[in-house]
Amino acid sequence: MTATSSVTRDGQAPAQQRASFDERTLKVGAAAYRIRHHALNMGEVQGQGYVGQALGAADMLAAVYADQLRFRADDPDWGERDRFLLSTGHYAIGHYAALAEAGIIPVEELDTYGSDDSRLPMSGMSTYTPGMEISGGSLGHGLSIAVGIALGLRHQGSAARVYNFLSDGELDEGSTWEAAMALTTTSSAT
Numbered sequence: 001m002t003a004t005s006s007v008t009r010d011g012q013a014p015a016q017q018r019a020s021f022d023e024r025t026l027k028v029g030a031a032a033y034r035i036r037h038h039a040l041n042m043g044e045v046q047g048q049g050y051v052g053q054a055l056g057a058a059d060m061l062a063a064v065y066a067d068q069l070r071f072r073a074d075d076p077d078w079g080e081r082d083r084f085l086l087s088t089g090h091y092a093i094g095h096y097a098a099l100a101e102a103g104i105i106p107v108e109e110l111d112t113y114g115s116d117d118s119r120l121p122m123s124g125m126s127t128y129t130p131g132m133e134i135s136g137g138s139l140g141h142g143l144s145i146a147v148g149i150a151l152g153l154r155h156q157g158s159a160a161r162v163y164n165f166l167s168d169g170e171l172d173e174g175s176t177w178e179a180a181m182a183l184t185t186t187s188s189a190t
């Protein structure tokens, strides 16, 4: 399977209903392998980058993009898409690899990572990259944004889900816990 032939899910039928557990496991494992491969290549092109973070996050990113997330590769702004928020902006190298694996950006574009005029800056920026929902360079804000988006979507009656990728360092930040506590108080009110 190439990156551009990755299955795009649009909420018509959950992947879990279409494939056996073994098939899904193999698919996620293969995607994780390619994400690691992409990240290593990107680190080599630039001679720098958070390659270790990409290698560590590859399995999670693969599970999200190859098995769980509902999205349209040719329409990254599709209103009913599930949202994946990368608050750890320095993990962008891994996220770009996952976006390429998902067919949202071309694999060849990964070679531009970190270059002037590239859509793939060293830290994740929502205005630069298709499928990058937030700019996450300043750690500790992702969950607050995720809670706001989730509440907004719920208010609109949307079935879209919101995922937030958090680092252990972010779990030490007060803003993260304030967001978690805000969700518990607003959940019953909406």
Ligand SMILES: Cc1ncc(C[n+]2csc(CCOP(=O)(O)OP(=O)(O)O)c2C)c(N)n1
Pocket (backbone or CB within 6 Å): 053, 088, 090, 137, 138, 139, 140, 167, 168, 169, 170
């Ligand atoms: C608010 C904020 N403070 C400091 C930094 C600088 N910074 C970038 S990466 C990093 C380490 C992050 O550690 P962690 O979030 O646990 O991620 P990991 O160790 O998995 O890379 C820091 C302190 C930042 N980006 N944002």
